[in-house]
Amino acid sequence: MHIDAHVHVYPPEIEKNWKKIAETEPHFGTLCAGKAHKWGTVEAVVAQMEIDGLDQAWVMGVAFRDPGLCRLCNDYVMEALKKYPGKIRGLAVVNPLTRDFEKEIVRCREAGFIGVGELLPYGQVFDISDSRETWRLAAACQENGLFLLLHVAEPVGRDYPGKGGMGPREAAAFCENHPEVQVLFAHMGGGLWAYETMRCMKLVLENAWYDTAAAPFLFGPEVFRAAVAAGAGGKIIYGSDFPLLCADRYEKMFLASGLDEEALSRIRGGNALALLEKARSFSGLG
Template sequence: MTPVIDVHVHVYPEQFVRDQELISKREPHFDLLTHNRVHKWGTADQLIRRMDETGVEQSWIFGFAFRDPGLCAICNDYVIDAVRRYPGRLKGFASVSPLTRGFTAEAERCADAGLIGIGELFPQGQNFDLGDRRQTWRLAAVLEERRLLLNVHTAEPVGHDYDGKGNVGPKEAAAFCLNHPGVRVIFAHFGGGLWLYETMPEMKLALKNARYDTAAWPFLYDARVLAAAKAAGALDKMLYGTDWPILDRERFASRLRGCGLDEREKEAFMGGAAARLLAERER
């Protein structure tokens, strides 16, 4: 059986819990996302225990994408330490603020320490335009040079509102891919529906290096969304991600039972596709 890989997991150093109110005064997006009814804190050690309980072999972990590069560096130190303490079980992504001076040096430091990507970035929360090449070319350059993956928060442009949804959706995500076709990017939360446009021949080509994670699936879509992605020819680009500690594998069980995929397709979705992406990156 293919090992389960969760590609969308957040972990937080304990000092962020202690300093939540102080940080919130400086970081509006952190304030928004940590002061609501669904937010939960989780450490790397707690994550490993939960992975063992729910049968998850590997998690790809992020900190929090702050505007302040100093806070990003604290996240990165924590993620680097966690990956070193749990080799093989955890793969790490770096937090950077793409419009701040020196962010590429921080990305390089994290790559040198063994992290595999950058993310989950919050374009609205970090005050940068994902679709503006003038604001993203430095980010794309370090991603390509160091063969790093990118995870970016995206959301559906219709439907109910929620804290942290933001205004970055398929249009902005597609523009990023058109501007930087060589970047291997994972658009969080189903890419806000961007996968649908893989049925357009020119967009299929433009999105050749795009993937889509399923973080927060139970909050967003019913079980049929994966069957729809299959019909659109994009199922092989869907990566299992939960958004732990907000949600975990158990909350996805009913969606997986009703998703309409056969066992081989489920195994690919739950880990095989992520393993292939990692192998591509390491070649």
């Protein structure tokens, strides 16, 4: 099973009106104006899946502050689930500080969504290390048997559009505050996996998973071997960040990583399935 766990799509209304939307969603404007930015539709995802030989794409919109725009993205993903059952799976975007966002999570779960994300703490302006701002989100994910995909970034190195200020420290605090939620940290967790080598952190990070999104822009291929050596080999999940990047760049990295086929096949899909199973097993749905 070959799975891409981090794929963005943009409803046509959002692409058409992005400049207007950017006036009230500055983080979205910054992303769109970045030179690496690309637009992507569900049809483009399905066409790329053919080229890349993917069995499943886990698809999501963009996390906005405005719940109405989040809902628009979720509706678009919902349509895609109906059109491509089994091939496209959905993640819901919500603003976890707004009223009734839990209802949107339930609506999406009932439509077959498997997760919540990719939430953008820097743009939606919430602090993932502050349990006063995350407890409702954590409860809603756990109750519905959904994993949570959070954007985090490495706290060192160059700045780029959409990097944001949340990194391993805040991500570790989230794990400690909410051990009942399975959290997929985007972009190799900004390096959070390295702390799996600390005895006192191993247990704290039990619910942490790491996706590879944008890794070709950020790291050398040795990052994957290092993460496996740190004990995180069962928690690294392939995600392309499509339309930003496609599988070819990652495959080059995987082949250069020095990892064997077994380790790579876990990254390409096995670990993603394990994440779903674990999220479901912690659910309040019974």
